[in-house]
Amino acid sequence: MLKNLCKKMFPRSLWVYHANSGGCNGCDIEVLNVLTPYYDAERFGIKLVGSPRHADVMLCQGPASRATAKALKRAYEAMPAPKLVFAIGSCACGGGIWYDTYNVIGPVEKVIPVSYYIPGCPPRPEAILYGVAVALGLVDKKVSPVQLKQVELPIPNYHPEDLIGKGEMVVYKKMDHV
Amino acid sequence: MSLSSKIKEVILCLNAGRVTLPYPFEVKPVPERFRGRPIFNAEKCIGCAGCANNCPAREILVFDPCQEVRIIKYIGRRCTYCGRCADVCPEGAITMSKEFENSTGNIQDIQQTLEIFMGTCQRCGRCYSGQGPLEALMMKGYRFDNMDKDRWVYQSEAYLDKEPAVKDIDLELD
Numbered sequence A: 001m002l003k004n005l006c007k008k009m010f011p012r013s014l015w016v017y018h019a020n021s022g023g024c025n026g027c028d029i030e031v032l033n034v035l036t037p038y039y040d041a042e043r044f045g046i047k048l049v050g051s052p053r054h055a056d057v058m059l060c061q062g063p064a065s066r067a068t069a070k071a072l073k074r075a076y077e078a079m080p081a082p083k084l085v086f087a088i089g090s091c092a093c094g095g096g097i098w099y100d101t102y103n104v105i106g107p108v109e110k111v112i113p114v115s116y117y118i119p120g121c122p123p124r125p126e127a128i129l130y131g132v133a134v135a136l137g138l139v140d141k142k143v144s145p146v147q148l149k150q151v152e153l154p155i156p157n158y159h160p161e162d163l164i165g166k167g168e169m170v171v172y173k174k175m176d177h178v
Numbered sequence B: 001m002s003l004s005s006k007i008k009e010v011i012l013c014l015n016a017g018r019v020t021l022p023y024p025f026e027v028k029p030v031p032e033r034f035r036g037r038p039i040f041n042a043e044k045c046i047g048c049a050g051c052a053n054n055c056p057a058r059e060i061l062v063f064d065p066c067q068e069v070r071i072i073k074y075i076g077r078r079c080t081y082c083g084r085c086a087d088v089c090p091e092g093a094i095t096m097s098k099e100f101e102n103s104t105g106n107i108q109d110i111q112q113t114l115e116i117f118m119g120t121c122q123r124c125g126r127c128y129s130g131q132g133p134l135e136a137l138m139m140k141g142y143r144f145d146n147m148d149k150d151r152w153v154y155q156s157e158a159y160l161d162k163e164p165a166v167k168d169i170d171l172e173l174d
Helices: A002-009 A026-034 A069-078 A089-094 A123-137 A173-177 B003-016 B050-054 B084-088 B133-137 B163-173
Strands: A015-018 A047-049 A057-061 A084-087 A102-108 A116-120 A145-150 A162-168 A169-172 B038-040 B060-064 B070-072 B094-096 B112-117
Touching: A015 A026, A015 A069, A026 A057, A026 A084, A026 A089, A047 B060, A057 A069, A057 A089, A084 A089, A084 A123, A089 A116, A116 A123, B038 B070, B038 B112, B050 B060, B050 B084, B084 B094
Parallel strands: A015 A047, A015 A057, A057 A084, A084 A116, A145 B112
Antiparallel strands: A162 A169, B038 B094, B060 B070, B070 B112
């Protein structure tokens, strides 16, 4: 009975492990800010734990660098099976400003599978909470891909044989080769 | 610890009240100078690709699939929201919005794609530039005979009314 009551009281409470693989500590500070009373993340059952073996969620900050990629993968493999990975910040989402330097492999999704992305440099504590709320299903996500056009393709003067219809859109066939 | 200090602490805690924000259910407005996601306006964009040249994260890509269409793609994965693209845009087509709730399960959700029609010259088929910065300033000419007449050098009609230059050339040819 107590077990059922606990299940009702704390539905899907997430224990998070905080992994930094070469970031600048900006996102770390924002993550710690989420756990303060002001943005109390323990309302949602979020608790910071010290070991990946106890965790359900890994919060990744910083790009996967050449030195830390192996450790990141080991930490991911140590987590028990239903696991989520949050990429927090521009570095973890896309590799950061220094994405093309010799010691940066790229975004963390090149090493471990990422389930939720929270872009921002650093993201606000509210944005991190919003990402967690999206993962828990409390709110809906707001962004969607945008495509804006000034004129309608095709323009028949130029290579009309390369324009192919794809549903409602008209796609230029050679666009990927340009 | 004495009992009085305990009581003091309890009073302090009771006076503080509730400080936690009810965040995902009620949104507090962001600070005034906050820079969120850049929003692109396809109507104002002239396709100069200055944003792509200035982006420090190289997240704005330019494709030219054919002569008259230019595609500007903002991918936004490693965008640091520095606002340089909005600073450099001559037409003010990029605005830094206050949207920070960009978290998604699919990273392609924050992409923005612009298809811009590039006006081309009827003769050579290349894109032509509009009024340049010097012409926008209405620079006066450096020729001494233009100073008092208050004419602009780039306006070709300025020479037509008195046509001294043409006559000079004619005399020389004779």
